[in-house]
Amino acid sequence: MMHLNLFIMGCGHHKAAWRHPNSAVEQLGDIAYYAQLAQIAERGLFDAVFFADGGTVGNVSDGSPWFMEPLTAIAAMSQATDKIGFISTVSSTFFTPFHAARMLASLDHISKGRIGWNVVTSMFDAEARNHGYQSMPPHADRYRRAEEFVQAVLALWDSWQDDALLFDRQGHYAHPDRVKPIHHEGEFFLVDGPLTVPRPIQGHPVLFQAGASEQGRTLAAQCAEAIYAVAYDLPAAQSYYRDIKRRVKAVGRTVDVPIMPGLVTYVAETEAQARAKQRELDELLPVEASLRQLGTFVGQDCMDWELDAPVPDLPPTSEFKGPQGRYTTMLRIIETEQPTVRQLLGRIAAGGGHCTMVGTPEQIADQMEHWFRNEGADGFNLMPPSLPGSIEDFVELVVPELQRRGLFRTEYEGSTLREHLGLDRPNH
Incomplete structure (x- = not known):
């Protein structure tokens, strides 16, 4: 079970x-x-x-x-x-x-x-x-x-x-x-x-x-x-x-x-309703707080990152001193989805990459x-x-x-x- x-x-x-x-x-x-x-x-x-x-x-x-x-x-x-x-x-x-x-x-x-x-x-x-x-x-x-x-x-x-x-x-x-x-x-x-x-x-x-x-x-x-x-x-x-x-x-x-x-x-009962629930929360997300959260996940200051530009290059996991499982996940999301910074913020808003x-x-x-x-x-x-x-x-x-x-x-x-x-x- x-x-x-x-x-x-x-x-x-x-x-x-x-x-x-x-x-x-x-x-x-x-x-x-x-x-x-x-x-x-x-x-x-x-x-x-x-x-x-x-x-x-x-x-x-x-x-x-x-x-x-x-x-x-x-x-x-x-x-x-x-x-x-x-x-x-x-x-x-x-x-x-x-x-x-x-x-x-x-x-x-x-x-x-x-x-x-x-x-x-x-x-x-x-x-x-x-x-x-x-x-x-x-x-x-x-x-x-x-x-x-x-x-x-x-x-x-x-x-x-x-x-x-x-x-x-x-x-x-x-x-x-x-x-x-x-x-x-x-x-x-x-x-x-x-x-x-x-x-x-x-x-x-x-x-x-x-x-x-x-x-x-x-x-x-x-x-x-x-x-x-x-x-x-x-x-x-x-x-x-x-x-x-x-x-x-x-x-x-x-x-x-x-x-x-x-x-x-x-x-939800329909996929559209489920996506509406997700969007409703995402729209309440303040950008500054989200950048601070991202900074915690990647171990650097992200406050001046360009929101609609690609995510800047990040060091490999071996050089990261924080929680490595989460950091590896960040790198995988970036590699797989190639998001802008703004898109990445929405992606990690709930669960931080889970x-x-x-x-x-x-x-x-x-x-x-x-x-x-x-x-x-x-x-x-x-x-x-x-x-x-x-x-x-x-x-x-x-x-x-x-x-x-x-x-x-x-x-x-x-x-x-x-x-x-x-x-x-x-x-x-």
Whole structure:
């Protein structure tokens, strides 16, 4: 079966979504808004809701995707839902293993086994300066730290055995021989343990990863249980999919690791109506804010670029210091479509270069099925251009079409995120 996640980002992934007259921008500080989105996704039988995270505000005139701290929001959202999972980014660059392990284990207990962790290394110097660094550590250092971070977190989750708790009022609260320190001492971290939280419901919250660089792919192959990807088109998706599956086997893992590219959809009863929805958002897009977003994606100042001229030459991926998956996608869009700067701004307004599908429920389902059956995806991380409208459209129109084709569940068969993803629980 196909896997589906809802990627919540502010009022939607389109840069101008918050400007729409019907946007929910005034509700971004209201947890009821996020609970409603989770409930819509649960009605659509999605595997999980996903939150990215960031450590800077950016230009506040352009709108900001950050309001609620994700882990705090998830704690509340889990109480408004019954089955759907919750995944949050937690940075291995800025957190410590004990802190992350404790929060994620607590959430797994709060949600009764519905938590996942998206392991990232963070990207930008502006974030680093909010966490005690002058600039981001070198790329290779960040990934060595991330690998050690994951090892320490897993050890902390395993520091309590499954049967450690006794609750014997005449004797032990927990069996002393089943709660052990981990005595981790590595290049970056010193962690004695044990964790202050008993073993999570799922054993380990599910580990997600989204790296596109060489080190990111290596980390994903070694430890990820599910993977988010950036894929502009099917050939790009297939290249990444086949490479990751090969790497997973090469390190001796026999588990199936689902790969879920980001997907932006505009769907309506007719293709014309779907394209009108896309155009309506594109027309709200301020050029200055769009150029700033493009500058973030390509790592340079674009403010004086000529809007109706071809995109200036950009350096190869090997010379780019930012997030390489997104940058590679930018280069692929430019090479394939040869857009003007103005056309490129519209193309990346929603999803920043992730695959975009526009059309009827049947057209969208056709394309998703084609990717699913041809080594492009095991599912998708949906990035609705506007919220809640775009996810309501998808749940009401596309999900029934996928179900008719036997590609998507008609009911939840389990109650944990691991069960939704078909992953075994690690016992200890």
